[in-house]
Amino acid sequence: MALAQTEEVLRQLKLARPQGTFEKVLFDTKGDRDTTSKLVQQGGKGGAFVSEIRDAVRRKELHAAMHSLKDIPGNEETPDLTIGAYLQRDTAHDCLVLRADRSEADLSSSAATAPLTIGSTSVRRAAFLRHIYPGCETIHFRGSVVGSEKSRLFKLDNQLPQETEDGGTVGPADALVLAASGLKRVNQDHRIERVFSTSEMLPAVGQGVVVVECRSDDYETLELLASVDHFETRQCALAERELLWILNGHCNSPIAGICEMDDGELRLRAAVMSLDGRKMIETEVSGEVALPRELGREAAFQLLGKGAGELIEASRL
Numbered sequence: 001m002a003l004a005q006t007e008e009v010l011r012q013l014k015l016a017r018p019q020g021t022f023e024k025v026l027f028d029t030k031g032d033r034d035t036t037s038k039l040v041q042q043g044g045k046g047g048a049f050v051s052e053i054r055d056a057v058r059r060k061e062l063h064a065a066m067h068s069l070k071d072i073p074g075n076e077e078t079p080d081l082t083i084g085a086y087l088q089r090d091t092a093h094d095c096l097v098l099r100a101d102r103s104e105a106d107l108s109s110s111a112a113t114a115p116l117t118i119g120s121t122s123v124r125r126a127a128f129l130r131h132i133y134p135g136c137e138t139i140h141f142r143g144s145v146v147g148s149e150k151s152r153l154f155k156l157d158n159q160l161p162q163e164t165e166d167g168g169t170v171g172p173a174d175a176l177v178l179a180a181s182g183l184k185r186v187n188q189d190h191r192i193e194r195v196f197s198t199s200e201m202l203p204a205v206g207q208g209v210v211v212v213e214c215r216s217d218d219y220e221t222l223e224l225l226a227s228v229d230h231f232e233t234r235q236c237a238l239a240e241r242e243l244l245w246i247l248n249g250h251c252n253s254p255i256a257g258i259c260e261m262d263d264g265e266l267r268l269r270a271a272v273m274s275l276d277g278r279k280m281i282e283t284e285v286s287g288e289v290a291l292p293r294e295l296g297r298e299a300a301f302q303l304l305g306k307g308a309g310e311l312i313e314a315s316r317l
């Protein structure tokens with residue numbers, strides 16, 4: 001997926017600067033190698049996926065680095081670095097993928113006494129799945145989407161269990177929930193069985209957005225990146241990220257949020273949930289396109305006013 005995203009960044013940069021030459025450098029990050037442990041214990045996905053690449057930008061080994069915005073923690077300072085471009089958002093929706101011998105009706109009629117299993121390590125997805133398929137159980141499931149025998153689709157299709165950190169296993173899984181944008185990027189969108197609406201399953205902050213980061217004092221790169229920046233995506237992402245920042249959330253915090261531009265206004269919907277998915281606190285705010293951070297701040301304080309702080313603290317254990 002990272003490869004496909006990097007190709008897309010390059011494609012857009014070449015369009016913007018046809019005479020330029022660009023070189024891509026691939027990183028094998030810790031997050032990709034370790035497919036067993038739960039992401040929360042690596043300090044959220046960001047800890048694993050993002051920090052090695054950032055250090056290479058700081059050391060000037062790279063001019064810029066591509067990240068999925070969703071994987072960038074909301075509770076970390078990033079000294080010396082700036083996001084120079086927010087590429088136009090791809091779909092932010094989550095979707096359902098099934099094993100060949102299962103149907104969606106099987107999930108809907110699954111009974112809690114012998115539940116079918118849906119693979120996802122996200123607290124957010126598990127919380128929404130409790131309402132969509134009350135008779136199913138969400139199990140720990142991770143790895144890249146495709147590409148190896150440890151990948152999520154390979155394990156699903158071949159009825160392989162997922163290893164857990166304590167040396168045990170869970171699964172096999174009957175279905176998976178994944179980001180539709182991620183599946184598209186690895187050409188697996190034909191596997192999408194159902195796209196969840198954002199009200200059924202509110203996306204993760206930043207889902208579907210690819211960003212390019214560079215050194216804050218590298219004006220030449222900043223200027224180049226500005227040419228592929230997408231204004232609407234940037235404003236929406238800024239609102240979502242401000243929310244995450246104030247709630248002090250990392251990538252696997254039980255926080256959901258999506259901002260959309262609607263009728264010349266920004267509309268931000270957000271939710272915080274308990275780790276077991278039983279409690280959910282929600283809010284919706286609208287405001288001026290030019291003031292995204294203020295909107296994110298407003299949503300965050302509304303959630304905190306309704307008791308979100310307690311749920312987030314409980315998720316840090």
Ligand SMILES: NCc1[nH]cc(CCC(=O)O)c1CC(=O)O
Pocket residue numbers: 045068069070071177178179181182206207208209210
């Ligand atoms: N876990 C890693 C990750 N980081 C971003 C995406 C999805 C793509 C995106 O947000 O653009 C995914 C896969 C997933 O959640 O299914």
